[in-house]
Amino acid sequence: MSRSKQALLLLMLGCGAVITLGMSATASAARVILDIPYESPGGKDSFLDVYLPDEGVPSEAATVLFIHGGGWTAGDKANQDVFHTTTADAGYPVVACNYTLATEDAPSFPQVIYDVKAVVRWIREAGGEYDLPPTIVAVGTSAGAHLAMMLGTTAGVEGFEPLAPPPGGYAIDGVVSFFGLSDLVFQARIENDAEAVELLLGVTSRSVAREMLEDASPINHVSTDDAPTALYHGRQDNVVPYEHSVRMDAALSAAGVFSKLSLVSNAGHTLDDFGGQTGASRKVTDLIPTLLAGEEPAAPPAPSGPSASTDGNASPCGAGLCGAGLLTFLPLTLLALCGLKLRARQIERTPRISRRRV
Numbered sequence: 001m002s003r004s005k006q007a008l009l010l011l012m013l014g015c016g017a018v019i020t021l022g023m024s025a026t027a028s029a030a031r032v033i034l035d036i037p038y039e040s041p042g043g044k045d046s047f048l049d050v051y052l053p054d055e056g057v058p059s060e061a062a063t064v065l066f067i068h069g070g071g072w073t074a075g076d077k078a079n080q081d082v083f084h085t086t087t088a089d090a091g092y093p094v095v096a097c098n099y100t101l102a103t104e105d106a107p108s109f110p111q112v113i114y115d116v117k118a119v120v121r122w123i124r125e126a127g128g129e130y131d132l133p134p135t136i137v138a139v140g141t142s143a144g145a146h147l148a149m150m151l152g153t154t155a156g157v158e159g160f161e162p163l164a165p166p167p168g169g170y171a172i173d174g175v176v177s178f179f180g181l182s183d184l185v186f187q188a189r190i191e192n193d194a195e196a197v198e199l200l201l202g203v204t205s206r207s208v209a210r211e212m213l214e215d216a217s218p219i220n221h222v223s224t225d226d227a228p229t230a231l232y233h234g235r236q237d238n239v240v241p242y243e244h245s246v247r248m249d250a251a252l253s254a255a256g257v258f259s260k261l262s263l264v265s266n267a268g269h270t271l272d273d274f275g276g277q278t279g280a281s282r283k284v285t286d287l288i289p290t291l292l293a294g295e296e297p298a299a300p301p302a303p304s305g306p307s308a309s310t311d312g313n314a315s316p317c318g319a320g321l322c323g324a325g326l327l328t329f330l331p332l333t334l335l336a337l338c339g340l341k342l343r344a345r346q347i348e349r350t351p352r353i354s355r356r357r358v
Contacts, residue, residue: 028089057133064094065138073200083277083280108200125167138151140178145180152174153218180244222255231262233246233263
């Protein structure tokens with residue numbers, strides 16, 4: 001691949017890798033340990049960085065495993081250092097990893113899956129030295145989100161786990177995807193960034209590669225025991241269409257797995273449209289308790305007893321539902337219900353996709 005093409009892929013799929021803020025630009029007090037090697041036979045650039053809260057890791061925290069984007073051909077673990085330090089400052093330690101990148105001469109699938117699995121193994125086997133919790137939430141952007149979703153859907157798939165499982169196994173506890181690819185068959189069919197997918201897999205014929213495209217697609221591995229997942233996607237994303245997240249949400253929901261889909265109307269293929277690295281970090285840290293619980297927080301109980309009127313009388317008119325108030329309330333309620341029904345019709349649902357065993 002020419003340098004210009006590599007630069008273009010990085011620009012389109014790096015998702016925050018192009019414009020980043022260095023650690024010197026932050027007021028973070030996070031402790032950082034750089035370039036720790038991890039074992040992944042056959043892998044290249046098998047190093048990771050650890051970001052620790054300065055005041056120690058809270059007992060209830062999870063380890064955030066951040067996987068960078070870059071079209072599987074570019075990017076680096078340091079590209080989102082503001083995300084990492086902000087997350088650590090919020091009390092969640094971060095492990096940011098490099099992994100084997102694809103080139104014209106050397107595809108990276110399935111080695112890249114071995115690599116991110118090996119990082120999970122490292123966290124659970126060696127992470128105690130850094131007080132890293134064995135509870136893991138994988139976060140990624142674009143191609144990195146694809147890898148995070150693969151972690152969330154392929155625990156126990158023997159062909160992706162060449163190393164013996166660590167204590168607690170390879171199953172992770174949550175996934176947050178920012179504009180990730182869930183279905184490479186769909187991506188190939190619409191001919192978006194076909195070159196990046198072909199470099200990942202090392203093939204050029206989509207017809208011959210269909211089985212490999214399926215094996216490399218998180219949506220084809222969905223099963224009932226997958227990790228709770230949150231999916232962020234921009235409706236204006238012209239690199240990875242938002243249908244990837246809609247389809248993944250439908251497949252997870254059909255399997256009974258907790259999934260939270262957030263489509264942003266004016267967002268494209270960049271973290272800048274999701275609050276930048278700082279805003280993305282806050283989204284993740286706010287979501288982690290929900291992902292670990294596997295359900296949305298319970299709604300506060302409805303107020304009981306007398307309405308909030310000064311005389312304490314339990315009158316229905318105390319809530320403003322008499323006379324003109326009732327005439328205003330009912331039409332608005334009907335409009336809201338109709339709006340919800342119309343919105344539900346706009347979301348495409350796909351049937352459950354069974355797990356492929358390699």
